[in-house]
Amino acid sequence: MRPILFLAAAAALSLPVAASAQTNPPQTLRIGIADDADALDPTLSRTLVGRFVFASLCDKLVDIDAKLNIVPQLAQSYRWVDSKTLEFKLRPNVKFHDGTALDGDAVKFNMDRHLNMAGSTRKGEIGGLDHVEVIDPLTVRMVLKAPNSPFLAQLTDRAGMMVSPKAAVAAGANFGQHPVCAGPFKFTERVPQDRIVVDKFADYWDVGNVHLNRVVYQPIVDSTIRLSNLRAGSLDMAERIQPPDVATVKADPKLKIEIFDYLGYNGLTFNIANGSQPRTPMMKDARVRQAFALSIDRQAIVDVVYNGMYAPIAQPVPAFSPFYAPEVKPAGRDIAKAKALLAEAGVKTPLSVEIMLPTTADQRQIGEVVQSMAAEAGFDVKIKATEFVTLLKAQADGDYEISLIGWSGRADADGNIYNFIHSGAPLNDSKYANPAVDALLEQTRAETDVAARRALYGKIAVQSNLDLPIMYLYSQKNLIAMSTKVGGFSPIADGLIRVKGLTLGQ
Amino acid sequence: MRSNLGVRIAQILPTLVLVSIMVFCLQQLMPGDPALVLAGEERDPAVLAQIRTELWLDRPLAMQYFHWIGNVLQGDLGFSWRIREPVLNLVIAKLPVTAQLGLMAFVIAICIGVPMGIVSAVKKNSFWDYAANGIGLAGLSTPNFWLGIMLILVVSVQLGWLPPSGYVPLTEDWRQSLATTVMPAFVLGNALAAVLMRHTRSAMLTALEQDYVRTARAKGLLEIRVVLRHALRNALVPVVTLGALELGTLLSGAVLTEQVFSIPGFGKLIVDAVFNRDYPVVQGVVLVTATVYIGLNLLADIAYVFLNPRLRNA
Numbered sequence: 001m002r003p004i005l006f007l008a009a010a011a012a013l014s015l016p017v018a019a020s021a022q023t024n025p026p027q028t029l030r031i032g033i034a035d036d037a038d039a040l041d042p043t044l045s046r047t048l049v050g051r052f053v054f055a056s057l058c059d060k061l062v063d064i065d066a067k068l069n070i071v072p073q074l075a076q077s078y079r080w081v082d083s084k085t086l087e088f089k090l091r092p093n094v095k096f097h098d099g100t101a102l103d104g105d106a107v108k109f110n111m112d113r114h115l116n117m118a119g120s121t122r123k124g125e126i127g128g129l130d131h132v133e134v135i136d137p138l139t140v141r142m143v144l145k146a147p148n149s150p151f152l153a154q155l156t157d158r159a160g161m162m163v164s165p166k167a168a169v170a171a172g173a174n175f176g177q178h179p180v181c182a183g184p185f186k187f188t189e190r191v192p193q194d195r196i197v198v199d200k201f202a203d204y205w206d207v208g209n210v211h212l213n214r215v216v217y218q219p220i221v222d223s224t225i226r227l228s229n230l231r232a233g234s235l236d237m238a239e240r241i242q243p244p245d246v247a248t249v250k251a252d253p254k255l256k257i258e259i260f261d262y263l264g265y266n267g268l269t270f271n272i273a274n275g276s277q278p279r280t281p282m283m284k285d286a287r288v289r290q291a292f293a294l295s296i297d298r299q300a301i302v303d304v305v306y307n308g309m310y311a312p313i314a315q316p317v318p319a320f321s322p323f324y325a326p327e328v329k330p331a332g333r334d335i336a337k338a339k340a341l342l343a344e345a346g347v348k349t350p351l352s353v354e355i356m357l358p359t360t361a362d363q364r365q366i367g368e369v370v371q372s373m374a375a376e377a378g379f380d381v382k383i384k385a386t387e388f389v390t391l392l393k394a395q396a397d398g399d400y401e402i403s404l405i406g407w408s409g410r411a412d413a414d415g416n417i418y419n420f421i422h423s424g425a426p427l428n429d430s431k432y433a434n435p436a437v438d439a440l441l442e443q444t445r446a447e448t449d450v451a452a453r454r455a456l457y458g459k460i461a462v463q464s465n466l467d468l469p470i471m472y473l474y475s476q477k478n479l480i481a482m483s484t485k486v487g488g489f490s491p492i493a494d495g496l497i498r499v500k501g502l503t504l505g506q
Numbered sequence: 507m508r509s510n511l512g513v514r515i516a517q518i519l520p521t522l523v524l525v526s527i528m529v530f531c532l533q534q535l536m537p538g539d540p541a542l543v544l545a546g547e548e549r550d551p552a553v554l555a556q557i558r559t560e561l562w563l564d565r566p567l568a569m570q571y572f573h574w575i576g577n578v579l580q581g582d583l584g585f586s587w588r589i590r591e592p593v594l595n596l597v598i599a600k601l602p603v604t605a606q607l608g609l610m611a612f613v614i615a616i617c618i619g620v621p622m623g624i625v626s627a628v629k630k631n632s633f634w635d636y637a638a639n640g641i642g643l644a645g646l647s648t649p650n651f652w653l654g655i656m657l658i659l660v661v662s663v664q665l666g667w668l669p670p671s672g673y674v675p676l677t678e679d680w681r682q683s684l685a686t687t688v689m690p691a692f693v694l695g696n697a698l699a700a701v702l703m704r705h706t707r708s709a710m711l712t713a714l715e716q717d718y719v720r721t722a723r724a725k726g727l728l729e730i731r732v733v734l735r736h737a738l739r740n741a742l743v744p745v746v747t748l749g750a751l752e753l754g755t756l757l758s759g760a761v762l763t764e765q766v767f768s769i770p771g772f773g774k775l776i777v778d779a780v781f782n783r784d785y786p787v788v789q790g791v792v793l794v795t796a797t798v799y800i801g802l803n804l805l806a807d808i809a810y811v812f813l814n815p816r817l818r819n820a
Contacts, residue, residue: 035778036589036778037589038588038589038590039588039589039590044590045546046544046545046546046547046548047546118556118560119553119556119557119560120553121545121546121548121550121553123550123552123553124548124550124552124553125548173590174590176589176590177590177591191599191770192586192589192591192596192599192770192775193600193770193774193775193778194673194768194770218671218672218768219768220671220768221765221778222765222766224655225655225658225670225671225765225766225768228655228658228659228662228663228670229670229671229768231663232658232662232663232666232669232670233666234662234669234670234671234672387537387538387781388781389537389538389539389542389543389781389782389783390537390538392538392539392542392543393537393538393539393542394537396539396542396549407547408547419548426548426549426550426551427548427549
């Protein structure tokens with residue numbers, strides 16, 4: 001009897017203490033996201049999954065469309081008054097979830113909050129902003145410190161999200177626990193690691209295009225399990241499906257998949273002058289890096305690892321971007337030239353080099369493909385699979401020779417290049433410094449004409465393919481799987497799921 | 507016994523202090539920089555510096571430890587760096603989830619392991635014995651995550667019998683709660699069932715050869731009464747110890763199982779925290795887990811006394 005008492009006591013302990021009665025209404029969309037979001041505060045947020053949730057909670061001043069054009073959202077229109085002044089006409093009758101109105105003062109409050117709040121991760125993004133002028137309740141002007149054409153694109157993401165000043169002041173640093181924005185859905189509940197629930201906002205400015213009553217975001221880290229949940233009917237949509245699983249989705253009559261363009265890239269970052277480790281021939285001599293690059297066939301990597309689904313590139317923006325320079329094409333594989341360059345550099349082969357890469361199966365496979373291709377040119381490639389956070393630290397500290405790492409991408413090309421190759425920039429882990437490239441990069445920021453900027457980016461790509469701080473390998477695709485019941489999905493290259501316009505059939 | 511118990515309780519405090527120091531130091535040995543994770547993709551140097559100051563990462567390790575442990579002693583486990591919620595709230599929300607899962611796994615393990623052990627011992631060297639041993643070996647050798655994924659694919663995707671995720675607390679909807687936890691509990695209990703089976707078997711084999719069993723049989727008692735009342739009761743003492751110790755193993759098994767079945771419990775909390783270098787959460791969870799583990803061992807000691815009257819006067 002007594003062991004039973006012991007068990008009964010343990011059973012009593014196991015009764016969950018907190019329960020939030022929750023039955024989902026009809027038209028509830030369940031989305032599987034690849035991780036749990038961080039703080040749901042646009043000023044503090046730093047994760048991609050957080051942006052998925054913001055896509056339903058927080059509208060932005062401007063958004064991007066499928067062709068990466070910047071289109072109005074909370075702003076009705078925008079114009080450059082001069083090269084340093086950006087004017088927004090706000091949409092009238094926009095309300096935050098707490099019923100307060102969006103006006104010029106609210107926009108000023110939000111930009112000041114991004115700039116001044118402790119822990120703000122937006123500060124760097126809008127660092128070019130000098131001040132905001134409220135012209136009238138529906139007109140604001142953002143005055144920049146210097147001409148800065150990429151500034152507008154920053155407002156298509158979290159920097160352009162508007163939160164209720166009243167709620168933000170009341171909640172202080174805890175605002176992220178109960179965000180109040182002006183998006184189509186309002187925050188209802190969050191159970192960390194389990195779900196984030198948002199409900200339709202009846203006073204939304206474009207409520208006619210909101211067809212769902214509730215959206216539930218469920219973090220499921222493993223993509224295979226995320227897909228299994230979708231197949232079992234526990235989810236309606238799942239983001240970031242892995243390329244090998246595309247066939248499974250296509251074979252399932254209850255599912256469909258959207259495969260569409262991606263803003264980022266994956267590439268090999270070469271350590272040129274970062275850290276205190278002894279400088280290897282790869283670090284010292286651009287010819288050695290060029291030889292390495294010539295030994296690699298990008299198309300072969302894409303074919304072997306991703307069934308040809310991705311596109312090889314030799315610049316940091318994908319081919320559909322208005323900033324893509326078509327004249328800069330990936331060089332073909334040329335082993336003879338690679339060997340000649342190594343001989344010219346006076347390098348004794350086989351030359352031992354080390355590639356640091358994340359522990360995921362596909363990245364390891366890329367490492368192995370590179371290893372076998374580079375061997376033919378005289379490189380003895382060692383692969384060092386490293387847990388991602390450790391890899392980031394090693395890369396920042398310069399404790400690596402070559403690092404295989406990607407970038408999620410930004411709508412404006414500046415977000416894919418400036419911080420990575422401008423001397424002294426925070427993401428320049430190569431510690432590459434070329435004054436000519438720096439000058440070109442500065443010119444791209446001052447120039448507002450897209451064609452002129454594209455030409456400048458083309459020049460930068462040509463030079464950076466010679467110096468090789470980064471060898472761009474390929475641009476990925478967004479892969480979002482969903483039930484056939486889901487309709488109205490609009491594929492936008494940032495990969496986010498815009499819930500406005502989505503429908504859920506029976 | 508009372509003095510023994512007193513000594514055991516007195517040992518708890520220094521053990522916990524050691525645990526707190528170890529967990530604090532261990533994660534400092536972990537490679538990677540939490541500030542780099544927290545600063546986001548852009549890694550703005552000003553943001554990095556601000557984070558280091560705000561989270562005391564720029565102070566000496568000893569200062570960081572005393573700052574943390576001082577707060578812990580006042581009941582404040584700090585706040586999660588990642589989601590900015592108090593660690594105590596997270597722990598309170600997650601502990602019952604994992605406790606429910608662990609308990610269900612334990613019950614499943616007992617329901618499978620103990621009867622199989624008994625049958626295997628009573629029918630020694632028969633087909634039943636070999637079959638039970640074979641199943642036990644398979645149970646021990648099957649990795650949790652593999653079994654979990656297989657169950658999801660077969661039971662949820664192919665057959666559509668049980669949901670692969672969507673945990674809700676028992677108090678909210680007990681049917682949904684049990685439906686979402688029965689597969690993970692089976693996965694978690696599976697290895698423990700095998701261990702319990704093997705130990706029950708060997709303890710029963712020893713017990714069945716004892717004089718008191720022979721005496722019981724000589725008295726003409728029914729065989730089932732001899733086995734369950736006389737042999738099993740004595741055989742259970744080491745099994746209970748093992749069961750209590752294995753409850754700790756269940757907690758660690760929950761780490762993987764909760765990931766596979768998206769159960770928002772302790773295991774998922776700590777895995778996410780480790781990958782994101784969310785130190786306060788890791789520290790808080792390990793400290794609470796250690797306390798629970800030590801508590802369970804103490805309970806096992808007390809349970810001995812109930813099962814074995816001779817220990818009451820020891």
